[in-house]
Amino acid sequence: MIHLKDVTVIRNGKYLLKGINWDVNKGEHWAILGLNGSGKTSLLNVINGYLYPTSGKVEVLDQEFGKTNIPELRKEIGFISSSLKQQLKDYDIVLSVVLSGIFASIGLYEAVEKKDVEMARTLMEQLGIEHLENTRYGILSEGEKQRVLIARALMAKPKILILDEPCNGLDLIAREEFLEFIDRLAKQEFCPTLIYVTHHVEEILPCFSHVLLMKDGEVYEKGLASDLLTEETLTRFFGREVSVQEQQNRTWIAIKS
Numbered sequence: 001m002i003h004l005k006d007v008t009v010i011r012n013g014k015y016l017l018k019g020i021n022w023d024v025n026k027g028e029h030w031a032i033l034g035l036n037g038s039g040k041t042s043l044l045n046v047i048n049g050y051l052y053p054t055s056g057k058v059e060v061l062d063q064e065f066g067k068t069n070i071p072e073l074r075k076e077i078g079f080i081s082s083s084l085k086q087q088l089k090d091y092d093i094v095l096s097v098v099l100s101g102i103f104a105s106i107g108l109y110e111a112v113e114k115k116d117v118e119m120a121r122t123l124m125e126q127l128g129i130e131h132l133e134n135t136r137y138g139i140l141s142e143g144e145k146q147r148v149l150i151a152r153a154l155m156a157k158p159k160i161l162i163l164d165e166p167c168n169g170l171d172l173i174a175r176e177e178f179l180e181f182i183d184r185l186a187k188q189e190f191c192p193t194l195i196y197v198t199h200h201v202e203e204i205l206p207c208f209s210h211v212l213l214m215k216d217g218e219v220y221e222k223g224l225a226s227d228l229l230t231e232e233t234l235t236r237f238f239g240r241e242v243s244v245q246e247q248q249n250r251t252w253i254a255i256k257s
């Protein structure tokens with residue numbers, strides 16, 4: 001699904017990413033964990049073709065960057081981020097916003113078919129936002145907006161779904177409800193490969209088979225979540241002694257000292 005070989009990005013004399021080697025295979029879901037400024041967003045921008053590497057090779061969905069049509073490829077990659085949340089038009093109704101996902105457009109300018117509206121309604125129902133169909137996007141809460149974004153992304157039937165800190169701005173209940181949805185989504189046969197970026201270990205659900213630990217623009221470690229979400233590795237990674245607890249099949253950490 002995604003293959004990065006020795007990817008380095010330098011901008012304004014600064015290494016944003018350094019020698020990244022990363023392979024995401026079909027059937028895997030990855031969580032990317034890192035502190036502020038560790039290069040997570042830069043990495044996502046490379047995958048989306050918004051940030052061109054200074055050196056190295058990028059292959060996404062069997063397309064090698066530099067030899068492929070990136071805008072076409074982007075249609076197969078769903079991307080959920082806070083900047084997209086802000087770009088959507090406040091005055092559009094939720095149904096239009098969801099339907100606009102078919103065209104990856106901000107606003108709905110093209111005719112849609114009955115089956116598209118049916119699909120949008122099914123997705124809204126699965127996300128518990130069907131009652132908001134005719135509500136203006138601008139008045140929704142952060143949690144509701146997040147669900148609209150997910151439904152919008154899924155309309156395009158992406159092969160990869162990237163979630164960049166999707167729980168930012170969600171309260172405790174909204175966050176847990178959102179994570180429950182992600183868990184349900186991961187169990188569906190049609191689920192795209194999920195790439196979930198977060199600062200918070202406890203958001204890494206059991207459906208995330210693998211974890212990429214990012215530090216200072218480099219891959220600190222990568223591998224099975226069960227191998228990496230341990231007291232020993234996380235203490236080394238964060239550079240602070242942490243204690244780890246398993247609850248509801250998730251890892252919760254606290255700083256010891």
Ligand SMILES: Nc1ncnc2c1ncn2[C@@H]1O[C@H](COP(=O)(O)OP(=O)(O)OP(=O)(O)O)[C@@H](O)[C@H]1O
Binds near residue numbers: 014034039041042043
């Ligand atoms: N165009 C650029 N020129 C110079 N430095 C940049 C540029 N874009 C990003 N950076 C720097 O690269 C580093 C990595 O940024 P990035 O946004 O990828 O980190 P992040 O892990 O996503 O951080 P956060 O968790 O805070 O969102 C930061 O120090 C940032 O200031």
